[in-house]
Amino acid sequence: MSILKVNNLSVSFKQYTSGLRQTTHQVISNLNIELVSGEILAVVGASGSGKSLLAHAILGILPLNAETSGQITYDGEVLTSKRQEQLRGKEIALVPQSVSYLNPLMRVGSQVRSSVRKRNAKQAQEEVFQRYHLKKEVGNMYPFQLSGGMARRVLVSTAMVSGASVIIADEPTPGLDKVVIEEALNNFREFADQGCAVMLISHDIESALKIADKVAVFYEGTVLEVAPVEDFEGKGDRLRHPYTQALWRALPQNDFTWIEGSI
Ligand SMILES: Nc1ncnc2c1ncn2[C@@H]1O[C@H](COP(=O)(O)OP(=O)(O)OP(=O)(O)O)[C@@H](O)[C@H]1O
Ligand code: NI
Incomplete structure (x- = not known):
């Protein structure tokens, strides 16, 4: 059952350049994603592609100069900022990146x-x-x-x-010992198995694949593809997007092959 849905989310920042001139920097564009109870969705993608901002948008903790459009629903109900405040840390918990x-x-x-x-x-x-x-x-x-x-x-x-019913983990494991990483990831799996929905943002694709059900691939503020974990095997032929295939083939066990100009 889908518990949290992000519909058509866009996030941009107004920036002042020289003098009072204003430019808008769009960092998330028309993004759709859903979290399902009992499942772990891994979110992977380059640094700066908007993963943390998505997490912050769901929690309602974007910086004040951020402008958003689109809709996020939790349990069928639209998440207003008041509702986000009520649910934050209770129904929806964040493991922050910093x-x-x-x-x-x-x-x-x-x-x-x-x-x-x-x-x-x-x-x-x-x-x-x-x-x-x-x-x-x-x-x-x-x-x-x-x-x-x-x-x-x-x-x-x-x-x-x-x-919480939804856990958003933003790079929860860097700098931790191998044993603790495994423990934490297993805990996320246990949570999902108990019916919780987990979003695991991670640069460590290898570890994420061990516990996730699906993988959402981010690129410049949009989701290129949501693929089931099973599709990450062999040469990645079942992955639809060339960027996803490139990410997969770049992993150590797949010979670090990087495809030039794959976007
Ligand atoms: N407060 C802000 N004002 C202006 N731009 C911002 C702000 N916060 C983030 N950004 C921009 O939004 C983009 C996405 O940032 P975000 O932190 O979501 O990336 P990320 O995918 O989580 O990266 P990483 O993997 O390094 O954590 C970046 O280009 C960043 O410069
Ligand atoms: Ni981040």
Whole structure:
């Protein structure tokens, strides 16, 4: 069942160039995508193609100078900014790309506990910390006292304890140990298996393919293709778009073959 739908989304930024002249920089154009309960949708594409902005549009946390058009619906209901605020961190959780999303003035244990809804907050936080190999003392620390990897594990923990129906994970794993990456990805899979819809934005296509159901390929603010994971095999002949084939063939196990001018 489709739980979250993005219809015809466009996002642009007004920029002031010399003097008071204004230009519009369109970063997402007429984008359509849907998240299905029980499924992981991996989102891949070059840096700057608009993946994080899509995540922020869904959460309702785009910067103030962004202009949007189109519609996002959650559970059949249009997401107004008020509704987004109500659902954020509860029904729809974000694992942000940057660790700067942690509140610098709040101990990380409290941050994680504040996103627990349906169970004992302290217990849930302690369990999730154990799962991600964060020592008990870490709960009493402030974000500046954490290493980058620890901060990332705290961010993943926050989404994991939220009990959300939709998890948007924006590059959740860079800088983490292999074991922790695997643990986090398996957790996303578990979430989906329990009926949650997961959007996993990642540069690590190889890992994403291991757990995803479908892959959406981004290019300059649009979705070129949404392909089932099964189509990423062999020479990628079942992939429809040349750019998707190029991404696939560029992976190490496929000889790093890059097709020139494939767009
Ligand atoms: N606040 C902003 N003002 C103006 N332009 C912006 C702003 N935020 C993002 N952009 C532009 O929007 C485009 C898409 O950015 P976005 O962060 O969504 O890319 P991304 O696909 O997530 O990249 P990455 O893989 O590097 O995280 C970029 O060209 C970026 O320069
Ligand atoms: Ni990004």
